[in-house]
Amino acid sequence: MDNRGNDASDKAYLKVKNVTKNFGTFTALKDISLEVFEGEFVCFLGPSGCGKTTLLRAIAGLDIQSAGSVSQGGKDISNLPASERDFGIVFQSYALFPNLSVADNVGYGLVNMRSNKADIRKRVDELLSLVGLNDQGDKYPAQLSGGQQQRVALARALAMSPGLLLLDEPLSALDAKVRVHLRHEMKELQRRLGVTTIMVTHDQEEALTMADRIVVMKDGVIEQVGTPEEIYRHPATPFVAEFVGTMNFLKASKGEGGQVLLGGHALSLSDREKEKLNGKDILACVRPEDIAVRNVDQATDNSFEATVKELEFLGSFCRASLNYGDGESQIAADFSINLVRDKGIEEGGTIRVALPENRIHIFSQG
Amino acid sequence: MTDQTLQTRATASAIKPKLSRDDWVMRAFILGIGLWLVVTLLLPLYSMLSKSAQNKDGAFVGLANYIEYFSTPALFHSINNSFFIAIVSTIITISLASVFAFILSRSMIPFKGVFKGIALLPLLAPSLLPGISFVYLFGRQGVLKDWIGDYSIYGPIGIVMGEVFYTFPHALMILIAAFSIADARLYEATVVLRTSRIRTFFTVTLPGIKYGLISAIFVVFTLVITDFGIPKVIGGQYNVLATDIYKQVIGQQNFEMGAVVSVVLLIPAILAFAVDRFVQRKQVAMLTARAVPYEPKPHALLDKIFFVYCCVIGLAIIGIIGMAGYASFVTFWPYNLELSLNNYDFDVMDGGGWSSFYNSLKMAAYTAIFGTVIIFTGAYMVEKAKGFKFMRGIIQFLCMIPMAVPGMVLGLAYIFFFNHPDNPLGIIYGTMPILVIVTIAHFYTVSHLTAMTALKQMDPEFETVSASLKVPFFRTFLKVTVPVCMPAILDISIYLFVNAMTTVSAVIFLYSTDTSLASIAALNMDDAGDVAPAAAMCMVIVATSAGVRVLHALLTRGMARKTQAWRKR
Ligand SMILES: Nc1ncnc2c1ncn2[C@@H]1O[C@H](COP(=O)(O)OP(=O)(O)O)[C@@H](O)[C@H]1O
Ligand SMILES: [Mg+2]
Numbered sequence: 001m002d003n004r005g006n007d008a009s010d011k012a013y014l015k016v017k018n019v020t021k022n023f024g025t026f027t028a029l030k031d032i033s034l035e036v037f038e039g040e041f042v043c044f045l046g047p048s049g050c051g052k053t054t055l056l057r058a059i060a061g062l063d064i065q066s067a068g069s070v071s072q073g074g075k076d077i078s079n080l081p082a083s084e085r086d087f088g089i090v091f092q093s094y095a096l097f098p099n100l101s102v103a104d105n106v107g108y109g110l111v112n113m114r115s116n117k118a119d120i121r122k123r124v125d126e127l128l129s130l131v132g133l134n135d136q137g138d139k140y141p142a143q144l145s146g147g148q149q150q151r152v153a154l155a156r157a158l159a160m161s162p163g164l165l166l167l168d169e170p171l172s173a174l175d176a177k178v179r180v181h182l183r184h185e186m187k188e189l190q191r192r193l194g195v196t197t198i199m200v201t202h203d204q205e206e207a208l209t210m211a212d213r214i215v216v217m218k219d220g221v222i223e224q225v226g227t228p229e230e231i232y233r234h235p236a237t238p239f240v241a242e243f244v245g246t247m248n249f250l251k252a253s254k255g256e257g258g259q260v261l262l263g264g265h266a267l268s269l270s271d272r273e274k275e276k277l278n279g280k281d282i283l284a285c286v287r288p289e290d291i292a293v294r295n296v297d298q299a300t301d302n303s304f305e306a307t308v309k310e311l312e313f314l315g316s317f318c319r320a321s322l323n324y325g326d327g328e329s330q331i332a333a334d335f336s337i338n339l340v341r342d343k344g345i346e347e348g349g350t351i352r353v354a355l356p357e358n359r360i361h362i363f364s365q366g
Numbered sequence: 367m368t369d370q371t372l373q374t375r376a377t378a379s380a381i382k383p384k385l386s387r388d389d390w391v392m393r394a395f396i397l398g399i400g401l402w403l404v405v406t407l408l409l410p411l412y413s414m415l416s417k418s419a420q421n422k423d424g425a426f427v428g429l430a431n432y433i434e435y436f437s438t439p440a441l442f443h444s445i446n447n448s449f450f451i452a453i454v455s456t457i458i459t460i461s462l463a464s465v466f467a468f469i470l471s472r473s474m475i476p477f478k479g480v481f482k483g484i485a486l487l488p489l490l491a492p493s494l495l496p497g498i499s500f501v502y503l504f505g506r507q508g509v510l511k512d513w514i515g516d517y518s519i520y521g522p523i524g525i526v527m528g529e530v531f532y533t534f535p536h537a538l539m540i541l542i543a544a545f546s547i548a549d550a551r552l553y554e555a556t557v558v559l560r561t562s563r564i565r566t567f568f569t570v571t572l573p574g575i576k577y578g579l580i581s582a583i584f585v586v587f588t589l590v591i592t593d594f595g596i597p598k599v600i601g602g603q604y605n606v607l608a609t610d611i612y613k614q615v616i617g618q619q620n621f622e623m624g625a626v627v628s629v630v631l632l633i634p635a636i637l638a639f640a641v642d643r644f645v646q647r648k649q650v651a652m653l654t655a656r657a658v659p660y661e662p663k664p665h666a667l668l669d670k671i672f673f674v675y676c677c678v679i680g681l682a683i684i685g686i687i688g689m690a691g692y693a694s695f696v697t698f699w700p701y702n703l704e705l706s707l708n709n710y711d712f713d714v715m716d717g718g719g720w721s722s723f724y725n726s727l728k729m730a731a732y733t734a735i736f737g738t739v740i741i742f743t744g745a746y747m748v749e750k751a752k753g754f755k756f757m758r759g760i761i762q763f764l765c766m767i768p769m770a771v772p773g774m775v776l777g778l779a780y781i782f783f784f785n786h787p788d789n790p791l792g793i794i795y796g797t798m799p800i801l802v803i804v805t806i807a808h809f810y811t812v813s814h815l816t817a818m819t820a821l822k823q824m825d826p827e828f829e830t831v832s833a834s835l836k837v838p839f840f841r842t843f844l845k846v847t848v849p850v851c852m853p854a855i856l857d858i859s860i861y862l863f864v865n866a867m868t869t870v871s872a873v874i875f876l877y878s879t880d881t882s883l884a885s886i887a888a889l890n891m892d893d894a895g896d897v898a899p900a901a902a903m904c905m906v907i908v909a910t911s912a913g914v915r916v917l918h919a920l921l922t923r924g925m926a927r928k929t930q931a932w933r934k935r
Contacts, residue, residue, distance in 0.1 A: 097846045109836060140931050
């Protein structure tokens with residue numbers, strides 16, 4: 001799945017190999033292996049409790065793994081304490097020191113490097129302007145908004161120019177609007193600085209918009225690693241398909257010549273999906289927004305008639321619930337408002353829809 | 367990919383984390399604190415236990431001392447007496463304090479703050495003060511001696527009355543806390559359902575404070591059964607366990623029997639403590655699940671009755687302290703009622719004079735300073751260190767022990783341990799340091815719990831962030847943890863100071879002529895029949911404690927103003 005191929009693996013900046021973490025009898029991470037490249041923005045994505053934070057803390061040396069190795073910049077750091085590793089970190093709570101001013105928070109680590117006062121001051125100003133808080137240095141954290149606090153934490157984490165930036169749900173304490181705004185800002189900043197970054201999140205939208213690569217996790221194992229596009233277009237498992245975006249899971253069976261039978265309709269598949277038709281229980285999956293209606297007629301491949309059972313208005317688009325085949329099977333489809341108007345789609349009506357060949361995913365079991 | 371995974375799995379063995387310098391330093395501190403607790407608490411208690419199984423020559427005699435104890439009626443009758451006093455005092459204190467706490471938290475009477483302040487006044491006084499005061503009120507020449515008819519104040523009546531005065535604020539604080547966690551929505555429900563006030567009280571109020579009530583009962587019981595000052599001053603011929611220890615050790619020089627009585631006294635104290643800890647854990651669970659706070663509503667008639675009740679209790683407390691205060695200024699009770707400062711001329715009396723007061727001040731200051739540093743640092747290390755679980759668990763346990771050990775018992779244990787000829791630490795015996803150390807040990811638990819509560823409210827990631835910035839933890843401790851926890855640190859130091867000023871039981875066996883303390887001087891003057899000077903000394907202690915409290919309040923307020931920029935309100 002690695003989009004850079006194996007030849008690049010020697011250049012990986014961070015290598016996690018066969019990492020397992022036990023809390024007593026509970027195994028929070030099971031044999032995790034992963035590579036992160038220099039300058040890359042990687043997101044750990046998964047439901048709450050799947051082990052994202054545990055993996056991040058193992059990489060940081062805060063809760064060292066029970067087994068397995070971690071190396072950074074070609075150096076084995078598996079058993080080093082956090083203070084001997086090279087990273088900056090931002091927590092969900094930000095952990096800003098409440099009794100220190102913003103400038104003192106940002107310069108907290110610099111003071112220890114015995115740089116002189118003027119140098120520290122300069123560097124702090126530089127960092128504050130980097131995150132867009134130029135004139136806020138004298139305030140205390142409690143006097144800032146949540147978004148500003150988050151940026152202070154980010155500036156503090158970047159102060160020592162770490163080789164690795166670790167972010168644990170850095171945006172989840174903010175309200176939706178600020179969150180969307182900061183997403184872009186942070187991504188932009190990361191690109192500008194070129195700092196290798198790992199961010200933990202349970203928000204798929206955040207991962208899709210910010211990451212160069214996404215690591216999808218579930219119950220302590222990696223389900224899939226890939227670019228946002230890959231994860232979205234070619235989910236490796238039903239879990240990924242369901243967790244990232246919306247997906248129709250449709251009961252199907254194997255047809256002739258690499259086709260799949262869906263409610264009596266034989267649908268053709270892309271070559272990579274054909275190979276997956278090898279089990280008893282077959283699920284054909286398609287995203288609601290991939291269901292085509294425009295320019296679909298009798299001659300269109302993979303098309304069939306469906307009745308509109310329900311039409312739900314969701315603002316910028318409508319979600320239709322369609323009955324097909326024997327009339328029992330249902331499929332959700334997203335139609336733009338335009339399309340609904342142009343095609344005169346309404347509840348109870350019949351339309352012809354197509355499931356494009358390259359948008360059907362097959363999962364089979366047994 | 368699969369091949370590579372298989373290959374590397376063979377080499378992936380268990381990781382042994384390397385410890386950072388911070389980890390080493392923290393562990394060293396934890397070991398230090400552990401050692402401190404072992405030396406100042408565990409070893410002395412062990413010496414006492416072993417002493418109770420030895421004869422005068424130090425030979426092991428098994429349970430012989432215990433058999434002697436239980437076959438001497440004059441001795442084991444004190445068990446009955448102690449329990450009788452403790453149970454009666456507990457019932458009275460809890461009844462009075464529950465109503466008082468209920469009124470303060472659930473009614474709309476005026477001057478609540480004043481009433482609460484008055485109710486907490488007994489905390490500032492040594493426990494012998496009420497004893498002395500009752501002598502003046504109800505003694506042979508007492509101003510109100512008709513009130514108790516033919517009964518004598520010297521004995522169970524006096525002791526119980528004194529204990530109620532002394533334990534009232536302790537019970538009150540626990541009960542107010544219990545009442546204040548009530549959920550208003552439950553009360554709204556009773557109004558909607560038109561439940562009567564009486565029924566509401568029994569179905570909602572009482573279950574709500576259940577744990578606080580149980581906790582208060584056991585705290586009061588322990589305080590009473592281990593108290594020494596009141597039975598000493600006003601007990602007359604009525605013996606209780608705590609005075610027996612004193613008589614055996616000081617009167618008869620029978621240290622072994624003193625150790626036996628101590629063990630006997632230790633048992634109910636430990637049991638009560640265990641129940642209290644168990645119950646408090648439940649109360650905490652209730653606290654975190656709390657919801658909408660209750661807002662009291664006015665009620666014309668009830669509020670009048672409540673107000674009168676609070677006035678009666680408030681006047682009683684002020685009366686008791688005031689009586690001792692008045693008596694301390696009376697030239698020669700009851701023959702010459704002219705006011706003078708004669709009784710404050712401590713230097714002409716036995717007991718240590720004014721220098722004992724200066725010793726007390728010094729002792730309290732040292733206890734406050736060193737105690738706060740040791741206890742807060744210890745709590746920090748135990749709370750924030752990583753790994754080392756076993757040691758941290760042991761220390762947490764050791765920190766809880768002092769709560770269950772009566773002061774007399776701890777003091778006696780110190781004699782056995784520090785006065786042992788083979789103990790190199792014996793050089794501190796009879797000096798100021800041993801008084802400071804025993805006082806810190808005696809009041810360790812509450813201080814430790816206060817520190818832990820404050821530390822648990824700190825973001826656990828402060829240390830993590832420091833590590834990632836390569837800043838050693840102690841810099842973060844000094845620059846962030848200590849300033850942010852300053853209110854709790856001040857609370858601990860004031861608690862230690864006031865208790866060091868007023869304590870008698872822990873230090874009674876350990877002072878020397880050079881290190882006599884104010885509370886002990888009061889006790890000795892009372893013993894020698896100089897009751898008025900004893901009252902005067904008690905008043906000096908009360909005034910000092912009160913002064914320090916006021917200073918603390920001003921300091922806290924000043925600090926709040928200074929730090930309100932960064933403190934979220
Ligand atoms: N210190 C710990 N002790 C025991 N279990 C833990 C500890 N930390 C995390 N876990 C468990 O490990 C699992 C993964 O936790 P975490 O990595 O925090 O999940 P998330 O993906 O939400 O960040 C959870 O089931 C959690 O309960
Ligand atoms: Mg997490």
